[in-house]
Amino acid sequence: MSGCRVCRSAIEPFMDFGRMPLANGFLTPDQFAGEYYFNLRAAYCPRCTLVQLVEQPQRERMFNERYPFFSATSVRMQAHFAALAGEVIATLPPGDPFVVEIGSNDGTLLRHAANAGIRHLGIEPSASVAEIAIAGGVASLCRFFDTEVAREIVAAHGQADAIVGANTLSHVADLHAVVEGIAMLLAPAGRCVIEDPYWGNVVAATAFDQIYDEHASYFTLSSLSYLFAQHGLAVLDAIPTDVHGGSMRYLVGRPGSKPAAARAERLLDHEQAMGLHRPETFAGFRDRVTNTGMALLTLLRSCKAEGKRVVGYGATSKSTTTINFFGITPDLVEFISDTTPAKHGMFSPGAHLPVRPHAEFAARYPERALLFLWNHAVEVRAKEAAFARGGGKWIVYVPTVQEW
Numbered sequence: 001m002s003g004c005r006v007c008r009s010a011i012e013p014f015m016d017f018g019r020m021p022l023a024n025g026f027l028t029p030d031q032f033a034g035e036y037y038f039n040l041r042a043a044y045c046p047r048c049t050l051v052q053l054v055e056q057p058q059r060e061r062m063f064n065e066r067y068p069f070f071s072a073t074s075v076r077m078q079a080h081f082a083a084l085a086g087e088v089i090a091t092l093p094p095g096d097p098f099v100v101e102i103g104s105n106d107g108t109l110l111r112h113a114a115n116a117g118i119r120h121l122g123i124e125p126s127a128s129v130a131e132i133a134i135a136g137g138v139a140s141l142c143r144f145f146d147t148e149v150a151r152e153i154v155a156a157h158g159q160a161d162a163i164v165g166a167n168t169l170s171h172v173a174d175l176h177a178v179v180e181g182i183a184m185l186l187a188p189a190g191r192c193v194i195e196d197p198y199w200g201n202v203v204a205a206t207a208f209d210q211i212y213d214e215h216a217s218y219f220t221l222s223s224l225s226y227l228f229a230q231h232g233l234a235v236l237d238a239i240p241t242d243v244h245g246g247s248m249r250y251l252v253g254r255p256g257s258k259p260a261a262a263r264a265e266r267l268l269d270h271e272q273a274m275g276l277h278r279p280e281t282f283a284g285f286r287d288r289v290t291n292t293g294m295a296l297l298t299l300l301r302s303c304k305a306e307g308k309r310v311v312g313y314g315a316t317s318k319s320t321t322t323i324n325f326f327g328i329t330p331d332l333v334e335f336i337s338d339t340t341p342a343k344h345g346m347f348s349p350g351a352h353l354p355v356r357p358h359a360e361f362a363a364r365y366p367e368r369a370l371l372f373l374w375n376h377a378v379e380v381r382a383k384e385a386a387f388a389r390g391g392g393k394w395i396v397y398v399p400t401v402q403e404w
């Protein structure tokens with residue numbers, strides 16, 4: 001077995017999802033025969049505490065000119081990133097500050113810096129989304145961020161006063177290359193904000209579908225502090241944020257550049273107390289996922305037996321794990337409704353459920369909508385009041401299987 005991606009110690013696999021396709025590998029029928037699969041297995045490192053994938057597909061397979069996730073698709077996330085951009089901009093030093101975003105996607109966050117006339121640069125390897133950012137006036141470099149890119153940026157623009165990476169560090173196989181790059185790029189008094197789904201929330205909500213190819217790491221304050229310390233950086237604060245089912249926003253800087261927040265100390269203790277690292281925690285998680293799968297399949301089969309139409313809502317990355325791990329087939333879910341034009345007319349990875357525009361969902365409401373977009377439940381339910389008024393019900397499966 002290969003070792004931990006951070007400390008190289010032997011890791012302990014705790015959950016095996018079997019052969020899985022790429023979460024965002026939407027495809028056309030002529031591509032079914034050559035579909036790529038890999039072994040999706042989650043493991044824990046007893047030394048540095050990082051929860052991680054044992055194996056992650058090569059990054060160019062996932063992040064390229066076909067990458068179909070556009071940050072701007074959620075109105076709530078637009079507001080979330082507008083607020084984060086505002087906070088980052090408010091702490092910039094006077095003069096001519098410089099902001100870098102890693103994994104800047106379609107420019108949803110960085111456009112606020114661009115609009116304010118602030119020097120900025122987004123690093124985004126997926127051309128499909130980087131092109132949108134550039135067209136919107138956000139300076140973007142279509143590369144994978146690492147030490148080499150960091151060196152080039154410093155040479156061309158100087159060090160960064162702020163670095164932001166939302167839902168990106170969790171996607172990185174070579175964590176040392178990215179974190180060393182951050183250490184090189186960050187100005188002495190600079191601040192780096194890292195935000196990713198929090199492993200404590202994944203466990204608490206049994207959000208097993210956060211586990212898929214792109215998510216190589218599932219951080220806690222404990223594991224992230226270990227990683228950054230290896231590069232002379234410290235996690236100075238950790239702020240829970242209520243997006244993507246429960247994320248953590250970590251404030252990183254040079255040690256001593258700001259006193260560490262008491263709340264971060266308390267979170268470290270809390271992580272111990274929660275027993276996030278105990279074998280029985282992993283066993284309990286696994287058992288709850290099994291129960292979720294049985295309950296969901298039972299419900300979908302009874303809908304079918306009763307002649308109720310079920311349509312999936314949101315062709316999310318997460319849905320690829322749910323559908324393929326539980327064995328949800330096209331006879332149980334008619335199609336998946338999604339708002340992303342690039343996914344329309346395509347088929348879902350692995351199980352090959354058709355993906356259709358939202359208009360098809362709205363034109364003829366099904367009896368049940370299977371909410372793969374549970375992390376945006378508030379936004380979705382507000383938008384889809386007419387579906388519920390017509391007698392439609394939502395099926396959700398995180399934290400447990402329920403009908404709303």
Ligand code: DWN
Binds near residue numbers: 075339343379
């Ligand atoms: O970590 C990641 C997060 C930030 O975003 C990436 N690896 C990929 C992605 O994960 P996801 O695909 O699970 O993201 P979402 O935001 O839960 O789902 C996005 C999908 O849902 C898009 O295909 C658009 C669709 N959608 C929809 O059909 N109706 C989204 C919204 C908000 C809607 O109302």
Ligand code: SAH
Binds near residue numbers: 059071143144168178
């Ligand atoms: N920050 C956005 C996008 C998250 S999706 C948001 O929160 O909505 C993850 C993004 O990270 C993708 O756009 C992917 O192309 C990008 N990415 C993956 N590896 C990267 C790397 N090494 N450097 C920079 N971006 C990377």
Ligand code: ZN
Binds near residue numbers: 004006009
């Ligand atoms: Zn480790």
